[in-house]
Amino acid sequence: MAEKKKVAIIGAGISGLTAGIYALKAGFDAEIYERNASVGGLCTGWYRKGSYIDGCIHWLTESNRGVLNKLWREIGAIDENTTIFHYDIYNQACMGDTTVNFYTDPAKLEKELLSFADGENDRRLVKKFVKGVRICKHNALTGGKPFHLWNAWNKFRFICKILPIIGVVRNYSKLSTREFVAQLKSPALKYTFSNTLVPDEYSLFSLMSTFGGLAHRNSGTPIGGSKAMVERIKDKFLSLGGKLTLRADVESIDIENEKACGLTTSDGQCIKADYVIAACDVHFTLDKLLKGKYHIEQIDDRDSNKKHHPTYSMMLLSYRTKKDLSKIVHNRYVKCPTFNVLGDDVDVIYLKHFGYDKTIMHDGYTIVQAIVTTTESMFDKLAAMPREEYAEFKKQLSETITDRIQQTEGDRYGELELLDVATPLTFTHYVNTYKGTFMTYMLTPNIKQMILRNDILPVKNLALANHWLMVPGGVPIAVMQGKFAAMTIAYNDKHQKD
Numbered sequence: 001m002a003e004k005k006k007v008a009i010i011g012a013g014i015s016g017l018t019a020g021i022y023a024l025k026a027g028f029d030a031e032i033y034e035r036n037a038s039v040g041g042l043c044t045g046w047y048r049k050g051s052y053i054d055g056c057i058h059w060l061t062e063s064n065r066g067v068l069n070k071l072w073r074e075i076g077a078i079d080e081n082t083t084i085f086h087y088d089i090y091n092q093a094c095m096g097d098t099t100v101n102f103y104t105d106p107a108k109l110e111k112e113l114l115s116f117a118d119g120e121n122d123r124r125l126v127k128k129f130v131k132g133v134r135i136c137k138h139n140a141l142t143g144g145k146p147f148h149l150w151n152a153w154n155k156f157r158f159i160c161k162i163l164p165i166i167g168v169v170r171n172y173s174k175l176s177t178r179e180f181v182a183q184l185k186s187p188a189l190k191y192t193f194s195n196t197l198v199p200d201e202y203s204l205f206s207l208m209s210t211f212g213g214l215a216h217r218n219s220g221t222p223i224g225g226s227k228a229m230v231e232r233i234k235d236k237f238l239s240l241g242g243k244l245t246l247r248a249d250v251e252s253i254d255i256e257n258e259k260a261c262g263l264t265t266s267d268g269q270c271i272k273a274d275y276v277i278a279a280c281d282v283h284f285t286l287d288k289l290l291k292g293k294y295h296i297e298q299i300d301d302r303d304s305n306k307k308h309h310p311t312y313s314m315m316l317l318s319y320r321t322k323k324d325l326s327k328i329v330h331n332r333y334v335k336c337p338t339f340n341v342l343g344d345d346v347d348v349i350y351l352k353h354f355g356y357d358k359t360i361m362h363d364g365y366t367i368v369q370a371i372v373t374t375t376e377s378m379f380d381k382l383a384a385m386p387r388e389e390y391a392e393f394k395k396q397l398s399e400t401i402t403d404r405i406q407q408t409e410g411d412r413y414g415e416l417e418l419l420d421v422a423t424p425l426t427f428t429h430y431v432n433t434y435k436g437t438f439m440t441y442m443l444t445p446n447i448k449q450m451i452l453r454n455d456i457l458p459v460k461n462l463a464l465a466n467h468w469l470m471v472p473g474g475v476p477i478a479v480m481q482g483k484f485a486a487m488t489i490a491y492n493d494k495h496q497k498d
């Protein structure tokens, strides 16, 4: 029997693990090399004082049905034992004494939003928004095969899938949520739409589509959290015969005659492979693993035009509390007295707690997180700080945020004990992500969508697999691109001349 060809995969995030699973299914040997001591990449969780801190999934797109759901099940992210939690109120927008509930049920949402409308125009806009949410039963994602391998049948099926939402896409993908907010009169509605789970620079369609998933009970959260989910994917990969090497920091992709032939780790190990899949940040792959020898025009264009293609990240503070939070809403955007973060004024804190998931409570403690959105320039300032200054910054930021939570929320969360402070720099240190972002470029209206081929680089036997291949990134894109990278390699292996 002919020996199986080996695929070496760099990174055990969602895209790397998925690529590994589909490479094995396509008949290759697959080994993943991961720099950290555990799998998951940006989709992970960690422990402090025994308490589990989740660092990813707020909602899982197509958690219950659809093409992505098939993918989640194929890679083991969801199995017959996985319970999916669905929110009744996804988030609350709180401004002084005013609280607006963003219900996931469209009828309740409409009633709630209309009760804050100021005038006929507000009422009309609210109704349009909720109508869009109702229509967005499906999203525009597809998990079948790489776009460059689509045939007429694939295109036809995709058109059928998006046909019901085409009107919403046409009407609202060119309008940002910020522009929509400018049309509203009610301060409460303005605040509510400016502070949702999707940045307000994104198109209103993105917001409708996200709430569409929640409204149709198809964007729940897996009980057990992100870490348990990636461990299930890892188990699936290993059960199919995959090999995983942790703490393997890859330094370069080895290329001979414009053909990838393996990789070298920072401790000098050279690993031979027939194919290489780079399943880590595309900037890192280009700049470090390929030593700046290759460029991707679409990436260069975006990086040289940051006004239109910004990225964003967050400060993520995690606390624990003994108070029973199971009955209070899990996500809140709270208006607080203004404070300054690295030159930018901030007056809203996003608070999230995990009281819905008893399986991750430890010793009676529930985790509460405070999130402040950050810009690229904040990342640059953090990256330039000497170590002591950075430590002092984190200390002061935590004191300020803790103080603001107490001022605005009183005893809502009980006594909060700070366990962990993650900044955009933390994300970069952990997974080599560009500018600390945990997504990719923002999906602002009037920009051209970026979808990169997995084999875009002029190097044979090398494929890219990462959420950076398609704006705006996120777990669904990572899983799709992991599968597509393995399929691209399998296709090229069959059709390549040498």
Ligand SMILES: Cc1cc2nc3c(=O)[nH]c(=O)nc-3n(C[C@H](O)[C@H](O)[C@H](O)COP(=O)(O)OP(=O)(O)OC[C@H]3O[C@@H](n4cnc5c(N)ncnc54)[C@H](O)[C@@H]3O)c2cc1C
Binding pocket: 010, 011, 012, 013, 014, 015, 016, 033, 034, 035, 036, 039, 040, 041, 042, 043, 044, 055, 056, 057, 058, 059, 060, 248, 249, 250, 251, 279, 280, 281, 284, 316, 427, 430, 431, 432, 433, 438, 439, 465, 466, 467, 468, 473, 474, 475, 476, 478
């Ligand atoms: C707090 C937070 C909340 C989020 N919430 C959501 C959400 O609700 N919904 C959603 O869709 N997405 C969410 N995301 C984003 C999501 O986690 C990412 O889009 C996704 O996990 C990206 O997966 P990836 O495999 O493409 O990349 P990565 O996760 O970046 O994986 C790359 C892997 O490569 C490894 N690596 C890097 N360099 C090397 C090297 N030199 N050698 C070896 N290994 C290397 C890294 O350690 C990592 O494991 C969130 C992220 C964060 C941090």
